[in-house]
Amino acid sequence: MALIVQKYGGTSVGTPERIEHVAEKVIKTREAGNDVVVVVSAMSGETNRLIELAKAIHSRPPARELDLLVSTGEQVTIALLGMALEKRGHAARCYTGAQVKILTDSAHSKARIQEIDAKVVTEDLKQGRIVVVAGFQGVDSTGAITTLGRGGSDTTAVALAAALKAEECQIYTDVDGVYTTDPRVCSKARRLNRITFEEMLEMASLGSKILQIRAVEFAGKYHVPLRVLSTFDEGPGTLISFEDDTMEEPLISGIAFNRDEAKLTVLNTPDRPGIAGMILGPISDANIEIDMIVQNVSKSGATDFTFTVHRNDHDRALEILQRTVEEMGEGEVYSDTKIVKLSLVGVGMRSHAGVATTMFKALASEGINIQMISTSEIKISVVVEEKYLELGVRALHSAFGLDDDDATVRVEGKEAG
Amino acid sequence: MALIVQKYGGTSVGTPERIEHVAEKVIKTREAGNDVVVVVSAMSGETNRLIELAKAIHSRPPARELDLLVSTGEQVTIALLGMALEKRGHAARCYTGAQVKILTDSAHSKARIQEIDAKVVTEDLKQGRIVVVAGFQGVDSTGAITTLGRGGSDTTAVALAAALKAEECQIYTDVDGVYTTDPRVCSKARRLNRITFEEMLEMASLGSKILQIRAVEFAGKYHVPLRVLSTFDEGPGTLISFEDDTMEEPLISGIAFNRDEAKLTVLNTPDRPGIAGMILGPISDANIEIDMIVQNVSKSGATDFTFTVHRNDHDRALEILQRTVEEMGEGEVYSDTKIVKLSLVGVGMRSHAGVATTMFKALASEGINIQMISTSEIKISVVVEEKYLELGVRALHSAFGLDDDDATVRVEGKEAG
Numbered sequence: 001m002a003l004i005v006q007k008y009g010g011t012s013v014g015t016p017e018r019i020e021h022v023a024e025k026v027i028k029t030r031e032a033g034n035d036v037v038v039v040v041s042a043m044s045g046e047t048n049r050l051i052e053l054a055k056a057i058h059s060r061p062p063a064r065e066l067d068l069l070v071s072t073g074e075q076v077t078i079a080l081l082g083m084a085l086e087k088r089g090h091a092a093r094c095y096t097g098a099q100v101k102i103l104t105d106s107a108h109s110k111a112r113i114q115e116i117d118a119k120v121v122t123e124d125l126k127q128g129r130i131v132v133v134a135g136f137q138g139v140d141s142t143g144a145i146t147t148l149g150r151g152g153s154d155t156t157a158v159a160l161a162a163a164l165k166a167e168e169c170q171i172y173t174d175v176d177g178v179y180t181t182d183p184r185v186c187s188k189a190r191r192l193n194r195i196t197f198e199e200m201l202e203m204a205s206l207g208s209k210i211l212q213i214r215a216v217e218f219a220g221k222y223h224v225p226l227r228v229l230s231t232f233d234e235g236p237g238t239l240i241s242f243e244d245d246t247m248e249e250p251l252i253s254g255i256a257f258n259r260d261e262a263k264l265t266v267l268n269t270p271d272r273p274g275i276a277g278m279i280l281g282p283i284s285d286a287n288i289e290i291d292m293i294v295q296n297v298s299k300s301g302a303t304d305f306t307f308t309v310h311r312n313d314h315d316r317a318l319e320i321l322q323r324t325v326e327e328m329g330e331g332e333v334y335s336d337t338k339i340v341k342l343s344l345v346g347v348g349m350r351s352h353a354g355v356a357t358t359m360f361k362a363l364a365s366e367g368i369n370i371q372m373i374s375t376s377e378i379k380i381s382v383v384v385e386e387k388y389l390e391l392g393v394r395a396l397h398s399a400f401g402l403d404d405d406d407a408t409v410r411v412e413g414k415e416a417g
Numbered sequence: 418m419a420l421i422v423q424k425y426g427g428t429s430v431g432t433p434e435r436i437e438h439v440a441e442k443v444i445k446t447r448e449a450g451n452d453v454v455v456v457v458s459a460m461s462g463e464t465n466r467l468i469e470l471a472k473a474i475h476s477r478p479p480a481r482e483l484d485l486l487v488s489t490g491e492q493v494t495i496a497l498l499g500m501a502l503e504k505r506g507h508a509a510r511c512y513t514g515a516q517v518k519i520l521t522d523s524a525h526s527k528a529r530i531q532e533i534d535a536k537v538v539t540e541d542l543k544q545g546r547i548v549v550v551a552g553f554q555g556v557d558s559t560g561a562i563t564t565l566g567r568g569g570s571d572t573t574a575v576a577l578a579a580a581l582k583a584e585e586c587q588i589y590t591d592v593d594g595v596y597t598t599d600p601r602v603c604s605k606a607r608r609l610n611r612i613t614f615e616e617m618l619e620m621a622s623l624g625s626k627i628l629q630i631r632a633v634e635f636a637g638k639y640h641v642p643l644r645v646l647s648t649f650d651e652g653p654g655t656l657i658s659f660e661d662d663t664m665e666e667p668l669i670s671g672i673a674f675n676r677d678e679a680k681l682t683v684l685n686t687p688d689r690p691g692i693a694g695m696i697l698g699p700i701s702d703a704n705i706e707i708d709m710i711v712q713n714v715s716k717s718g719a720t721d722f723t724f725t726v727h728r729n730d731h732d733r734a735l736e737i738l739q740r741t742v743e744e745m746g747e748g749e750v751y752s753d754t755k756i757v758k759l760s761l762v763g764v765g766m767r768s769h770a771g772v773a774t775t776m777f778k779a780l781a782s783e784g785i786n787i788q789m790i791s792t793s794e795i796k797i798s799v800v801v802e803e804k805y806l807e808l809g810v811r812a813l814h815s816a817f818g819l820d821d822d823d824a825t826v827r828v829e830g831k832e833a834g
Binding site for chain 1: 437470474475481483493503560
């Protein structure tokens with residue numbers, strides 16, 4: 001008898017009818033001979049409704065009380081799902097994060113899981129019960145309710161799967177798997193049967209919203225096999241597996257993009273040691289996260305220094321940067337919010353030369369100018385003008401053979417050049 | 418520095434604006450030099466909304482999951498009130514019933530409080546914090562969330578006041594105190610400055626909806642002074658005190674009525690020992706609560722036996738009763754749902770003769786026929802035809818001098834005869 005952890009997001013449990021549908025799916029898995037632990041999010045819209053209530057009272061609601069408030073969202077869902085299971089004659093036990101218990105640190109609204117004491121769950125499973133757990137929430141050592149931040153239900157599911165040594169952690173969502181790129185941008189996007197953890201991490205961090213990046217990290221760290229599936233359609237979904245599971249790697253698994261960034265540049269900054277720290281120090285002191293950093297090779301003692309931040313942080317970062325440059329007495333500041341980052345992701349590129357060349361040529365042939373480049377072992381990212389987003393994604397999707405109809409062959413066996 | 422426990426019901430916290438108003442009232446009490454513990458209900462309508470959700474899934478939702486579900490209602494309120502207090506610069510700590518912790522038995526949806534471990538509250542008060550506690554809910558010894566049943570927030574407040582040895586437990590509601598009778602029925606109804614616990618108990622059990630009867634019992638048992646006040650109007654409210662606090666008792670404190678009952682009669686039942694048990698046994702076996710019981714003096718070996726039940730239980734009780742009479746082979750069954758019970762309540766009637774006579778005369782002079790009579794030390798109840806409700810209440814209100822304008826004199830000093 002295998003143990004399966006299933007997670008259903010807010011859209012999947014958005015109405016009483018959908019909760020009943022989820023109950024049917026859970027029971028199907030149970031009746032196939034598995035033990036089942038189900039993690040659920042708040043019904044879609046509920047978390048926002050609660051935040052609206054809070055905002056009606058406090059423009060910046062204190063995090064401790066906000067966690068206490070929004071954690072009721074998942075509590076409602078577990079109770080309703082428990083009722084739907086009981087109605088169908090299945091014994092169920094429903095737990096909040098505090099009851100399970102999922103011990104976290106005290107960083108309200110972005111708490112991290114420290115420990116899961118799943119004794120109670122193990123005992124329930126032994127008694128033949130289906131266990132339903134509220135996602136997204138936990139409890140700190142003082143007994144205060146915490147939340148893991150948006151999307152934290154994925155993390156709850158993976159952490160429970162790790163603690164219970166589950167055979168598979170299934171993330172049910174409103175898409176039927178991980179795609180080579182966003183189908184809304186490129187109609188030829190295809191579902192992948194498999195993707196490695198490293199690739200999924202890059203995809204997630206580059207703006208693919210299917211899985212929360214912390215959940216993927218967690219799954220990778222504890223070797224929990226993850227599967228992304230659709231709540232509404234049948235199908236195998238996408239298995240996120242360990243590299244050595246796959247027979248042969250495709251060159252590129254997918255194309256991610258991110259239009260949430262803004263670019264800031266200091267031109268003619270003095271090219272001497274310590275200058276990068278002087279420029280970026282005040283930015284990170286203000287808790288602004290920096291993504292890409294590019295410094296050009298120096299000519300004539302001066303250099304150009306460029307970095308990107310989240311678009312929401314652009315105004316604040318620009319103000320800080322202008323002050324810094326003023327203090328340095330050298331350099332000019334430029335910024336641009338109309339940019340997009342395109343990224344190729346694939347473990348296959350480790351062992352293949354020429355990926356970058358193919359990428360740059362494909363973009364050039366569409367007249368797309370590259371503003372910044374940054375690379376990692378399994379990823380190449382470029383920054384281009386925002387208006388080229390769709391054109392660039394489609395050009396790369398074609399250039400790397402991802403348009404191919406037979407996804408399985410393409411992803412699991414075919415070698416690309 | 419005195420410790421005050423305040424309880425605000427669902428209407429008082431029905432909107433974000435009202436929650437802010439409650440915060441102001443709490444702070445006023447705090448700034449007058451008191452420690453304050455606040456108990457709140459779910460926002461009005463919220464509990465019903467949650468029950469509707471449950472009913473959409475399960476026609477008879479399992480009690481365990483239902484408690485888990487509806488307990489989110491108060492959790493939302495404590496968080497919002499905490500935010501409103503913090504916004505005004507007051508440190509607050511908000512707790513669910515499980516967090517406080519309020520230990521109950523496991524009788525879901527009607528749990529009874531067994532113990533309150535208020536260490537955490539005492540510590541918070543010592544730190545100068547205002548403490549906000551979710552009413553209506555607790556936790557059983559296995560960690561499952563329980564609820565105390567409708568109106569249970571009053572019980573939470575009183576139990577906390579007892580555990581913390583509070584100086585006063587203030588129940589804020591949408592009326593400004595306890596009245597001699599329902600002002601919607603009798604326009605001359607007046608607010609009482611004081612009422613004894615025994616009288617309040619009778620009033621509550623007779624259908625006055627201001628305080629939950631268990632809360633009054635609890636307050637009486639632990640000698641917690643209770644005060645009923647309005648959230649929306651200033652005023653002293655009504656103090657529910659111990660008998661020896663008052664200088665001199667009025668004859669009658671109030672007139673209660675209850676139109677939720679139905680009457681069942683067995684005519685010509687054999688007048689022999691054990692017959693009452695034979696008739697009522699099957700009714701109470703079916704968990705139907707019986708209120709009044711009257712058996713007439715026997716003539717010629719047969720007697721008439723009448724009792725009342727909640728109107729919702731009438732059909733079931735009638736069916737059971739008919740079966741019983743069939744089995745006994747004797748008697749005829751009659752029932753009537755169009756009745757109302759009128760009751761005089763007052764500790765003063767203990768030492769005064771003639772109360773019953775005055776009552777019966779007052780009703781007779783309006784042509785109201787009395788169907789049943791039942792008495793206790795401080796109460797006389799009669800059952801009359803439902804259509805006489807308003808007329809009967811007004812007649813009694815006059816006959817016992819309750820129409821008097823000067824409530825204070827009337828209630829605290831004036832002797833009636």
